[in-house]
């Protein structure tokens with residue numbers, strides 16, 4: 001494939017780019033077209049390396065299009081009303097046979113706890129699973145519990161129990177069909193946003209599902225400790241004939257999430273509604289060390305989920321002891337010591353900046369005075385920690401432009417940036433979104449995104465004498481990033497999306 005007249009970021013003049021077998025093989029002022037070669041005329045458009053989403057749950061995302069959106073349901077009553085309306089609509093359209101899966105509610109919003117009998121009353125015999133927006137718990141009715149072979153219970157299913165259950169949802173009627181359609185849709189939408197690769201943190205055995213999903217982008221599939229023995233090989237092992245699907249890291253979740261009071265912190269916190277404690281350490285230091293040691297023996301890297309600062313501390317101690325190449329997923333709350341440890345151990349910070357938009361108020365409410373510890377992107381970067389941005393989709397949209405915008409401006413509304421000292425420049429946010437690829441060059445992966453009218457997009461936001469970015473300029477820079485609509489996306493040497 002020959003791409004004519006692209007303007008690589010930092011280049012003064014456009015050039016032609018030749019791609020062969022998924023690799024950039026030639027860059028020149030005016031390359032002659034070879035017989036039969038596909039030509040894409042970029043017409044001077046800006047070319048950046050292909051974007052990555054370093055943290056996605058593709059099974060859940062694939063199911064998302066068939067799900068009832070329960071975000072913003074501020075009480076159990078409102079949530080049940082949505083479920084009732086959805087079931088009524090399904091009865092009218094004749095789609096009543098399938099299980100009902102919902103996603104998005106937050107436990108912190110509920111004054112009374114969700115119970116199985118309350119859900120049964122609304123849903124009757126339709127298997128129903130309402131997944132929390134943080135993906136750390138679900139509210140199942142009796143029909144769903146029964147269909148999945150679980151004993152009757154009164155409350156929600158959370159943390160480890162839920163993680164074990166989530167990959168089994170396709171056993172419920174109608175769910176597997178919606179996953180297949182959803183996998184094609186999520187790839188198409190991601191490619192349209194310029195995404196050429198993602199790290200799949202799905203539970204179960206994503207390395208078995210992806211080769212059957214017609215992969216069109218690079219996919220690294222994670223493995224959780226319970227499936228470690230089934231992992232098909234070391235990290236980077238090719239898992240399909242195209243080589244697009246490769247083995248990713250061992251993923252271990254050592255704490256929960258902020259909104260479920262399960263983020264594990266050094267200092268106790270309270271939500272003002274009766275919760276007080278340090279959160280939950282779901283995998284202890286010894287179990288974590290054993291899992292990491294086994295992963296290292298198998299040639300796997302590690303991705304350790306740690307949201308609270310105490311979880312990060314446990315994770316970093318185990319990583320240091322085992323000596324495994326690792327990343328911290330989320331790294332949402334860190335002390336200076338944690339950042340120093342990450343820098344000296346070479347641990348990557350895999351952060352999802354869009355979470356800071358949602359968690360801004362919850363963080364200030366639950367961890368008053370600790371907002372300076374949250375999403376320390378600038379501090380991480382300045383300490384020399386490699387940043388790898390992602391979305392955690394479907395918790396946040398699979399949209400690297402939204403992630404970059406959140407990293408640059410740190411505000412989702414009219415309020416000024418939240419802890420602006422941690423803002424990244426647009427170029428720094430981009431550098432954290434391209435899987436370590438520095439620039440488009442001969443010998444490099446033929447993964448690229450063409451953008452038009454992008455002159456200002458990656459310009460530095462002016463910084464004042466206080467060392468902080470100009471608020472209005474940062475807001476505008478973020479708005480420009482969010483508004484990007486790529487012209488074309490080339491993934492592994494193939495034109496996979498074109499506007």
Ligand SMILES: [Zn+2]
Pocket residue numbers: 055057201392
């Ligand atoms: Zn996740």
